[in-house]
Amino acid sequence: MIELSHIERIFHVGDQQVHALRAVDLSIARGEYTSIMGPSGSGKSTLLNIVGLLDRPDSGTYQLDGADVTSLSEEQHAHTRRDKIGFVFQSFHLVSRLTAAENVELPMMLAGIEPAARKPRVQQALQAMGLENRAHHKPEQLSGGQRQRVAIARATIMQPAVLLADEPTGNLDRASGLDVIAVLESLVEKGMAVVVVTHDPFIGERARRQIRMEDGRVVSDRTTTPPLREPLFGN
Amino acid sequence: MRIADILRFSVNTVRGNRARTVLMLFAMAIGVAAVVVLTALGEGARRYVTSEFSALGSHLLIVLPGRSETAGVGPSMFVAQTPRDLTIDDALALRRIAYVQRIAPLNVGSAAVSYLQRSREVPVIGTTSEWLEIRKWVMDQGQFLPPEDPTTALAVCVLGGKVRNELFGAQPALGEWVRIGDRRFRVVGVLGGQGRSIGMDVDDMVMIPVASAQALLNSSSLFRIFVETRSREELSLAQESIVKTLAARHQGEQDVTVIAQDAVLATFDKIFNALTYTVAGIASISLAVAGILIMNVMLVAVSQRTAEIGLLKALGAPQQQILRLFLSEAMLLSIFGATFGLALGALGVWGIGLVYPALPVQPPLWAVTAAVGVAVGAGLLFGVLPARRAARMDAVQALSRR
Ligand SMILES: Nc1ncnc2c1ncn2[C@@H]1O[C@H](COP(=O)(O)OP(=O)(O)OP(=O)(O)O)[C@@H](O)[C@H]1O
Numbered sequence: 001m002i003e004l005s006h007i008e009r010i011f012h013v014g015d016q017q018v019h020a021l022r023a024v025d026l027s028i029a030r031g032e033y034t035s036i037m038g039p040s041g042s043g044k045s046t047l048l049n050i051v052g053l054l055d056r057p058d059s060g061t062y063q064l065d066g067a068d069v070t071s072l073s074e075e076q077h078a079h080t081r082r083d084k085i086g087f088v089f090q091s092f093h094l095v096s097r098l099t100a101a102e103n104v105e106l107p108m109m110l111a112g113i114e115p116a117a118r119k120p121r122v123q124q125a126l127q128a129m130g131l132e133n134r135a136h137h138k139p140e141q142l143s144g145g146q147r148q149r150v151a152i153a154r155a156t157i158m159q160p161a162v163l164l165a166d167e168p169t170g171n172l173d174r175a176s177g178l179d180v181i182a183v184l185e186s187l188v189e190k191g192m193a194v195v196v197v198t199h200d201p202f203i204g205e206r207a208r209r210q211i212r213m214e215d216g217r218v219v220s221d222r223t224t225t226p227p228l229r230e231p232l233f234g235n
Numbered sequence: 236m237r238i239a240d241i242l243r244f245s246v247n248t249v250r251g252n253r254a255r256t257v258l259m260l261f262a263m264a265i266g267v268a269a270v271v272v273l274t275a276l277g278e279g280a281r282r283y284v285t286s287e288f289s290a291l292g293s294h295l296l297i298v299l300p301g302r303s304e305t306a307g308v309g310p311s312m313f314v315a316q317t318p319r320d321l322t323i324d325d326a327l328a329l330r331r332i333a334y335v336q337r338i339a340p341l342n343v344g345s346a347a348v349s350y351l352q353r354s355r356e357v358p359v360i361g362t363t364s365e366w367l368e369i370r371k372w373v374m375d376q377g378q379f380l381p382p383e384d385p386t387t388a389l390a391v392c393v394l395g396g397k398v399r400n401e402l403f404g405a406q407p408a409l410g411e412w413v414r415i416g417d418r419r420f421r422v423v424g425v426l427g428g429q430g431r432s433i434g435m436d437v438d439d440m441v442m443i444p445v446a447s448a449q450a451l452l453n454s455s456s457l458f459r460i461f462v463e464t465r466s467r468e469e470l471s472l473a474q475e476s477i478v479k480t481l482a483a484r485h486q487g488e489q490d491v492t493v494i495a496q497d498a499v500l501a502t503f504d505k506i507f508n509a510l511t512y513t514v515a516g517i518a519s520i521s522l523a524v525a526g527i528l529i530m531n532v533m534l535v536a537v538s539q540r541t542a543e544i545g546l547l548k549a550l551g552a553p554q555q556q557i558l559r560l561f562l563s564e565a566m567l568l569s570i571f572g573a574t575f576g577l578a579l580g581a582l583g584v585w586g587i588g589l590v591y592p593a594l595p596v597q598p599p600l601w602a603v604t605a606a607v608g609v610a611v612g613a614g615l616l617f618g619v620l621p622a623r624r625a626a627r628m629d630a631v632q633a634l635s636r637r
């Protein structure tokens with residue numbers, strides 16, 4: 001589904017060049033559960049941003065669902081993000097003046113989906129996250145774990161093919177972090193590709209495919225045979 | 236994105252930021268209200284003066300002593316001129332001009348009017364019988380001044396309604412003798428309530444024959460001579476004749492000014508229109524200031540909401556959509572502000588109407604339209620820069636800020 005070949009990303013800071021990605025080749029199949037680990041500054045976030053079409057590589061090509069998306073326009077990129085890609089961030093990025101339900105509704109609103117069609121989907125998504133009675137709470141009234149689950153509900157409401165999570169447990173304690181991982185893994189079960197960037201080896205090693213980056217390069221990429229681990233929770 | 240959703244999102248943002256919203260609404264509202272109130276005042280003054288002068292009738296010339304204009308630079312400019320008096324004989328000479336239908340010399344002063352123990356200081360107008368027809372006034376009781384020779388100082392007077400009431404109360408006034416200054420006059424009539432007329436309160440004055448007024452006020456000069464021509468077409472012919480006739484009577488010197496009622500009206504119209512445009516212009520500066528405030532506040536909003544903008548981009552909003560969101564927010568604020576301002580302005584106009592009931596205060600439609608237009612335009616114009624900044628923001632960098 002995702003084909004990156006020879007991706008380079010260079011940042012210019014003053015007259016210095018930071019080579020954030022060097023000749024990265026990577027392909028991710030539909031429904032694959034991937035973790036990316038590596039030291040700070042190794043290019044994990046940069047790679048994820050390019051996969052998510054938030055950033056453009058300086059060279060190399062990116063094929064998504066068999067089509068070259070490297071040179072699409074800003075608007076086409078936006079529409080592709082809307083329809084095919086979901087993001088989960090370390091700092092949740094919920095809109096603080098909107099309720100949980102409104103936050104989840106946001107992508108459908110941006111996509112121009114009918115209000116009547118939106119409501120049941122929001123309800124269903126919140127229910128799937130165990131947040132049905134938090135629908136009308138503002139983010140500040142929710143715990144960190146609950147916030148991240150709202151963010152996941154929002155990221156998946158458009159049923160994207162791939163979910164990109166950049167340190168989704170970075171701001172959470174262990175228990176709610178594991179909660180969030182359980183939710184992500186349940187998405188994998190339903191056939192969604194999930195890419196998790198993490199510093200936590202326990203979390204990273206749960207993924208079937210584990211990528212290690214150093215200094216802008218992919219230094220190891222191994223796929224284990226399932227089942228590697230028991231599900232975190234019963235269901 | 237649906238328009239209803241854009242609006243809902245903007246309203247939500249605007250409501251979520253009370254202090255900022257109230258501030259901007261006030262800035263816009265004050266601008267719009269200022270335009271509405273100030274133009275209403277200007278327009279009210281114009282209408283007031285226009286209606287006063289139109290009441291004078293359309294073929295009227297007014298003769299006043301002294302020249303009001305100096306043609307070119309000449310020695311006359313530097314000579315201190317004391318204009319010759321305008322006399323009753325001058326007025327009578329004008330009546331002999333073919334185009335002239337009626338004349339009314341006018342003398343104005345003020346004196347104490349008393350009856351028994353009651354006394355009041357009121358404006359005293361000296362004129363002749365034709366004044367009534369020239370001004371189209373109506374009598375409430377009795378007769379106006381009798382059509383005697385204007386040079387005869389008859390001891391008769393006509394009272395304004397209010398003066399009559401204050402001096403006589405419920406008693407009949409006709410035929411009674413009142414004291415004006417140091418002379419006695421017999422009341423022959425009471426004026427009907429015609430309200431105000433070019434700055435004179437008809438209710439609150441006493442009219443006596445012009446010769447009596449000259450004696451009473453101890454002045455030989457007339458204040459004005461009102462001349463009514465036979466038709467409107469003869470106005471300029473009559474004007475020339477009047478100037479010539481009076482010059483001949485004043486040793487060839489043109490020391491009077493003759494103004495046509497129309498010209499006065501047109502001048503006042505021009506002056507008040509200019510005034511209205513000026514205040515509208517000044518007031519709209521405050522609209523521009525409000526616009527700049529909107530820009531400022533929106534720029535702050537954009538930088539405060541950087542993370543949100545990044546999020547919207549990540550969720551699939553193209554630049555155009557973010558531009559529209561921020562523009563609609565600025566527009567919404569200026570539309571609300573303008574509406575609020577219209578209400579505030581209407582309140583102000585209503586208040587002025589209460590304080591000055593005689594002034595027909597009403598904002599001209601063009602001013603209201605322009606004020607709202609400029610307000611919304613300013614919102615749009617000054618909203619563009621912040622909205623574009625938001626739209627062009629780099630998504631990754633926006634998201635890395637919290
Ligand atoms: N906008 C930018 N401008 C300049 N340099 C940048 C920019 N973004 C990233 N970099 C640099 O690119 C390199 C890779 O950054 P990246 O954020 O991808 O690292 P990371 O692996 O996500 O690190 P971390 O684990 O700390 O999040 C770093 O050296 C970083 O300093």
Ligand SMILES: [Mg+2]
Pocket residue numbers: 044045046166
């Ligand atoms: Mg990172």
